[in-house]
Every structure is written in structure tokens, then in C-alpha cells.
Amino acid sequence: MEEAEDExxxxxxxxxxxxxxxxxxxxxxxxxxxxxxxRQQETRxxxxxxxxxxxxADWLRTWGVTxxxxxxxxxxxxxxxxxxxxxxxxxxxxxxxxxKALPGRPKTDKLDSAWLAKITERGSLPSSFVPPEPxxxxxxxTRYRRHLTQARTAEKQRAEKLLEDAHLKxxxxxxxxxxxxxRAMLEAIIAGERNPKVLAQLARRRMRxxxxxxxxxxxxxxxxxxxxxxxxxxxxxxxxxxxxIDELTAKINVLCEPYRHQIGQLCTTPGTDIITAxxxxxxxxxxMTVFPTAAHLASWARWAPQVRAxxxxxxxKNATGRGNPYFGAATGEAxxxxxxxxxxxxxxxxxxxxxxxxxxxxxxxxxxxxTIYHALLSDPGATYxxxxxxxxxxxxHVRRQARNHVRTLERLGYKVTIQPINxxxxxxxxxxx
Numbered sequence: 001m002e003e004a005e006d007e008x009x010x011x012x013x014x015x016x017x018x019x020x021x022x023x024x025x026x027x028x029x030x031x032x033x034x035x036x037x038x039r040q041q042e043t044r045x046x047x048x049x050x051x052x053x054x055x056x057a058d059w060l061r062t063w064g065v066t067x068x069x070x071x072x073x074x075x076x077x078x079x080x081x082x083x084x085x086x087x088x089x090x091x092x093x094x095x096x097x098x099x100k101a102l103p104g105r106p107k108t109d110k111l112d113s114a115w116l117a118k119i120t121e122r123g124s125l126p127s128s129f130v131p132p133e134p135x136x137x138x139x140x141x142t143r144y145r146r147h148l149t150q151a152r153t154a155e156k157q158r159a160e161k162l163l164e165d166a167h168l169k170x171x172x173x174x175x176x177x178x179x180x181x182x183r184a185m186l187e188a189i190i191a192g193e194r195n196p197k198v199l200a201q202l203a204r205r206r207m208r209x210x211x212x213x214x215x216x217x218x219x220x221x222x223x224x225x226x227x228x229x230x231x232x233x234x235x236x237x238x239x240x241x242x243x244x245i246d247e248l249t250a251k252i253n254v255l256c257e258p259y260r261h262q263i264g265q266l267c268t269t270p271g272t273d274i275i276t277a278x279x280x281x282x283x284x285x286x287x288m289t290v291f292p293t294a295a296h297l298a299s300w301a302r303w304a305p306q307v308r309a310x311x312x313x314x315x316x317k318n319a320t321g322r323g324n325p326y327f328g329a330a331t332g333e334a335x336x337x338x339x340x341x342x343x344x345x346x347x348x349x350x351x352x353x354x355x356x357x358x359x360x361x362x363x364x365x366x367x368x369x370x371t372i373y374h375a376l377l378s379d380p381g382a383t384y385x386x387x388x389x390x391x392x393x394x395x396x397h398v399r400r401q402a403r404n405h406v407r408t409l410e411r412l413g414y415k416v417t418i419q420p421i422n423x424x425x426x427x428x429x430x431x432x433x
Contacts, residue, residue: 009121015060016117017070018109019077023047026056027113028063029121041117043110048079057087066090069120071099071112072128081130092120092127099125129300135285138255142282143326145248152241159186159234167222173213178238181207185218190232194220252278262286265376268384269369270345271338279330286377294374301327303367320363335366344387345369351392 018025025045032038044059046052060068068084069092070077081091099116119125131139156178160171168189174182184202193199200214207214256263259281266277284297291297298304302323339349345365352361376382388394393401406416419428 010123011067011121013064013066014117014120015063015065015068016113016115016120017068017080018113018116019048019070019073019080020109021048021076024056024080025109025113026059027110027117028060028065029114029117030063030065039121041114043113045109048076050079050083053080053083054087057084057089060084060089067092067120069094069116069127071116072096082133091130092125093130094119094125095128129284129290131283131285132287134255134258135282138252138278139282139326141248141252141255142279145245145252146279146326146329148241148245148248152238152245155234155237155241159231159238162227162231162234166224166227167219169217170214173210173217174207180204183235185214186231186235189220189223190228190235192228194223196220249275252282256281259286261380262377265380265382265384266373269334269338269372269376270341270343270386271334271336271369273337276330276334279326280373283324283327283330284377288374288378291374294371297374298367298370300324301331301370303328303331303363303370305363331366331369332362334369335362338365338369342389344389344391347389347392 013030014028016027016029023045024047025043027041027043029039029041032040042063046056067090070080071094073096077093081093085091094116099119160177163170163177170177170182170185176182177186181203184204185199188199188202196215196218199218199220200211203211203214256278262281263274263277266272266280267274272280284291288297291300295304300323302321305320335349338345339362340346345368348368349361349365352364372384376384402418406418409416421428
């Protein structure tokens, strides 16, 4: 038998914190005073109010604890993590799925805290990404703005359903019933106007070309006072949400002042507007040292398909998994917008949808955008230069271009024969034997 040495500990003095809503169970593990190379531990419980958490910080200092590990339990970890971080402790947050109880191991709050302490001292798990405090403040505002925007969209959809219930086919003629013309007509209906011709005359600018269609769509025969009352309440809710969104946006602009340059960089990429750029900074910050490569960022965001294979066979679908929903929503919106542009990414999307589902192609474009975002945020002097919509055509071999054109014509029902010509004389050349 050969002597085997244990791996050195990642940290000598650590604490494992099992978090619940009302209290936390904390286990401290430090070097033993009596047994060389051994460990000793002590477990205590603390309430999650600020006074008790400050007492927890003092207790950790008496033991010389430098690192504390905890599990991401709902939102209950945030007060503990943020307070200990402010008190100067190095905190690690672990993904709940990676710290789950092992089969055969008893599970209690005390044992869980000891298990977290052992994970922390050995460095067994990587810590989850927690942005710095300025980014967290920005994140609070950008996330709530997204929630309000979704609520406003839902209320607009309810208003459209109410109009259908009243047999008003306004949305069949106007693409946005909450625009200037549509809003004027809705407010007139609320005020009691029921004459279709009078309502149609409220159309503005280009909408006046559809006067006759509007008169037919605005037949108010089935509109009741109850419809008008509910519609009034819906429009008031929409206006209230719009005012709150505008107020939040003004505050977000102030919080984004330190990141004005980075937001400007992100806005140069296809499909990325200032709202999307602010949301992205609010989720990942501007310091890309926490993500060594673009692949790390894509993996964290779950925009990298997971391959599951065993025995040479793939199992299930190669889904990306669930990542940060806010970062994913912002990237997804940018990917959809980029796919509609006459840019390199737009051309790439249109090439991909020829042989794969649209959603899968959008994930591929989002993955490209994440790579671009990481490159821009990693280098303050970097700028995005689009390769152009004709990049693939320029790089493609001549024969490959010809083959693709022939296949396109054959799909349209034509039979094509290709014969090369001499580029100097323009005369036909004999086909290669």
C-alpha cells in the first residue's frame, strides 16, 4: 500500500449557511486545536432579521472565517448574502440543483449547513454569478420595467378581446388600436359616440385612406354601456402602466450613466436597441472578467445546447435548459429583430431557417449575439463592424454558387443546364469531360 495524501483545502476557515425564511443554520469549520491536520466545527442558528445577522457576522469574525458558502434558496439568500458581503466576507452562492442531498445521507438543517461548509472548504462547486451592488440596483429597475411592459401588453390584449366581444373589428383594419387614430376612436366610444361615420372621421394621416373600411369595422350595434365602462377602466390601466414605465426609464437612464459607453457599444449590433442594451447590462454588468470566454457566458445564460449521449446514442432533445429569464428575453428579442435586418446576422438567420425550425435558428443567432456582446464588453475600444448581407455570397466558391442557383430553379420546376463561358472572349467553352 502507498501513502495517499488528501488534497489541500481550498479555504481553512469557512462557514456553511443553510437558509430558510425565518432563520439560518450556520456551521463553522476551522483547524482543530488538539489534533494536527484535523478539523473542528460548531453549529448555531440565527434569525434572519438584521440585528441577528450582524451578530452572525461578529461570530464568524471571532473564528477568523474568511469564506461563507450558501445555497440559493428562493430569494431568502439575498439578505444574508448582501449583509455578509457588506461586512467584508467572501461569499459563495451555490446552485440548488448541485447541492441537493445525496441518497442515503440524512437531511436536516444542521447537517445541510455542515455539508455546505465542507463543500466550501474543499472548493467542490463553482460559485454562482452575483453582480456587484451598482448592477443589482440597476437590475431591480430593469426587471420591474419588463414586468410592467408585459402587464401593459396583457392589458392591451384584453382590450382587443373586449372589442371583439362588442363586435368591433377595429383590429382587423388598424394594426395598432392603441395608436393615435385608434385611441381617439376608443375614447369617443367611451364618451358615448356610436355613429360609425363620425368615429371613422377620427382617423389621422395615412389611416384616412381606410375610411370606408373603418366605417364597416366600427358598427356599434352590439356596443353596450357595460362595454364602454370596462374599456374605460382598461385604458386607464394602460395609461397608468405607461406612466410608470416612463418614470422607471428615466431612473434607469440615470443609473446607466456609468455604462454609457458600453451601452453605446451594444447598440451598434443588429437588433439591439437602448432598452435591450440596458437590460443586458442590468443582468451581466460590464465586467467580463467573471466570464473568461464567450462560451462561459453562453453556458451561464443557457444558450448552449446540452448534448446527452450514452453508448453512442443521443438521449432526448438537445435543449439549452433554463437560464436567466431576463437576459434570455433580451437576447431573444434582439435575435428576432436581427433576423429581420439586411445584415450578416439577418442573412445567416434566413440561411438557417431553410433547414431548421425558426426557433432553433433564433437560438443560433442569439448565440452569435452573445459572442459579440462578450467581445464588445471585454474591450472598451472594440467596435462592431457588420460583415454585410452579401458576406456569404462573396466568400462562396463559384461552383457552389452555381449549384445553389440551379437547385433554386429546380425547386421552381425548371430544368437547368450549365455551360461555362470564357470570361475574356465571352464564348462558350466545352464542358469538362
